[in-house]
Amino acid sequence: MKLLQKIKNLFAGCILIIPLLSSCKKVEVVELPPVQVNVVKAVQSDVPLYEEFVAQVYGKSDVDIRARVEGWVTSVNFKEGSVVKKGDLLYVIDDIEYKNRVDRQASEVTRAQTELVRAENELGRVRPLTEMNALSKKDLDNAIAQYEAAKANVAAVKSTLDNAKIELGYTRVTAPFDGIIGISNVRAGDYVSRVGGTSVLTTISSVDGVRVRFQISEREYLRIAQLSAEELAGAKKQVELILADGSIYAEKGEIDFANREIDPKTGTLTIEASFPNPTGLLRPGLFVKTRVLLKTATGAVLIPQRSVFQLQNLNQVFTVTDSSTLKATTVQAGEKVGDAWIITSGLKAGDRVAIVGTAGLTANTKVEVVEQAWTPKGN
Numbered sequence: 001m002k003l004l005q006k007i008k009n010l011f012a013g014c015i016l017i018i019p020l021l022s023s024c025k026k027v028e029v030v031e032l033p034p035v036q037v038n039v040v041k042a043v044q045s046d047v048p049l050y051e052e053f054v055a056q057v058y059g060k061s062d063v064d065i066r067a068r069v070e071g072w073v074t075s076v077n078f079k080e081g082s083v084v085k086k087g088d089l090l091y092v093i094d095d096i097e098y099k100n101r102v103d104r105q106a107s108e109v110t111r112a113q114t115e116l117v118r119a120e121n122e123l124g125r126v127r128p129l130t131e132m133n134a135l136s137k138k139d140l141d142n143a144i145a146q147y148e149a150a151k152a153n154v155a156a157v158k159s160t161l162d163n164a165k166i167e168l169g170y171t172r173v174t175a176p177f178d179g180i181i182g183i184s185n186v187r188a189g190d191y192v193s194r195v196g197g198t199s200v201l202t203t204i205s206s207v208d209g210v211r212v213r214f215q216i217s218e219r220e221y222l223r224i225a226q227l228s229a230e231e232l233a234g235a236k237k238q239v240e241l242i243l244a245d246g247s248i249y250a251e252k253g254e255i256d257f258a259n260r261e262i263d264p265k266t267g268t269l270t271i272e273a274s275f276p277n278p279t280g281l282l283r284p285g286l287f288v289k290t291r292v293l294l295k296t297a298t299g300a301v302l303i304p305q306r307s308v309f310q311l312q313n314l315n316q317v318f319t320v321t322d323s324s325t326l327k328a329t330t331v332q333a334g335e336k337v338g339d340a341w342i343i344t345s346g347l348k349a350g351d352r353v354a355i356v357g358t359a360g361l362t363a364n365t366k367v368e369v370v371e372q373a374w375t376p377k378g379n
Helices: 002-023 096-131 137-170 219-226 229-236
Strands: 035-041 043-066 073-076 089-093 173-174 179-181 200-217 238-244 254-258 270-276 286-302 308-313 314-320 328-337 338-346 352-355 366-369
Touching: 002 073, 043 328, 089 200, 137 254, 200 219, 200 286, 219 270, 219 314, 229 254, 229 286, 238 270, 286 328, 286 352
Parallel strands: 035 366
Antiparallel strands: 035 352, 043 200, 043 286, 073 089, 089 173, 179 200, 200 270, 238 286, 254 270, 286 338, 308 314, 314 328, 314 352, 328 338
């Protein structure tokens, strides 16, 4: 019995020792290392604000060369796509018919002038006889009427002769101004007329200067219309072209006019600007972008666009505190300029902004700051 009691006491002691040993075990808390986060400083500078529009180039003058008489084309006297000078002969249209018409009208003029001389002599004979009462007043009136009719007939046939000479001149088609000539629509041997599809022979464009047309939407128009008179005057003279390869055209242009109405079919307003083209780089039909400097934001605070994340209608950024933790800050964002965003409130120059990317970090997260240099890129 004594042995059994000792065994019970021994088991009871072990049961008491096990909880004591368990309570003495230390709990170790594992802390994750800080996450490396790229950080840039908000910068402050004067920022030019541009608007870009798709546009198309036109020549200063784009003129269709049309046939003004009918006939067979006997020669084409230019190289397509070449530069021509004012007065250069372009086409010759068969002129035999028009030469004959000139000769015929010249003979009519001679006949009319002969009749005028006869009527003038008759008037010179009748007038003194009437004064001597050898002839009646009626005879004098008839002589005067014949003389005036003959004189009018001379003027009429001379006018017809002039028209015939003009039409003869139209058989020689010349360049109306200096420019680049396009593809010919006719060849030697084709028949051309004043009307229909055969009337347009070719097109000449004057390219020492060009016109550029683009459209702006109603919303853009209303926004631009709210600029001050000084800003509008400056914007008209600050027009740039962005070419298809992304380069900026060397010459600046100036807005000439805006159309009188908003196109009801497209809801856009057509604007035209003129550009010098001293090297002939710009050709009619070229698609470009116009970039108009509307105004300059003075002392604007800029941060990278990729540092801003949107939550419903709010724009937020993660700023980095002095204790290297993230703080969610609500900001008011303005214009986008290149890779930057103008912040109108919520940040000041020098504030450190985290570029968290897809790290999925939250506010109060401890981070290891990796400073990055950042310079805004213009639009």
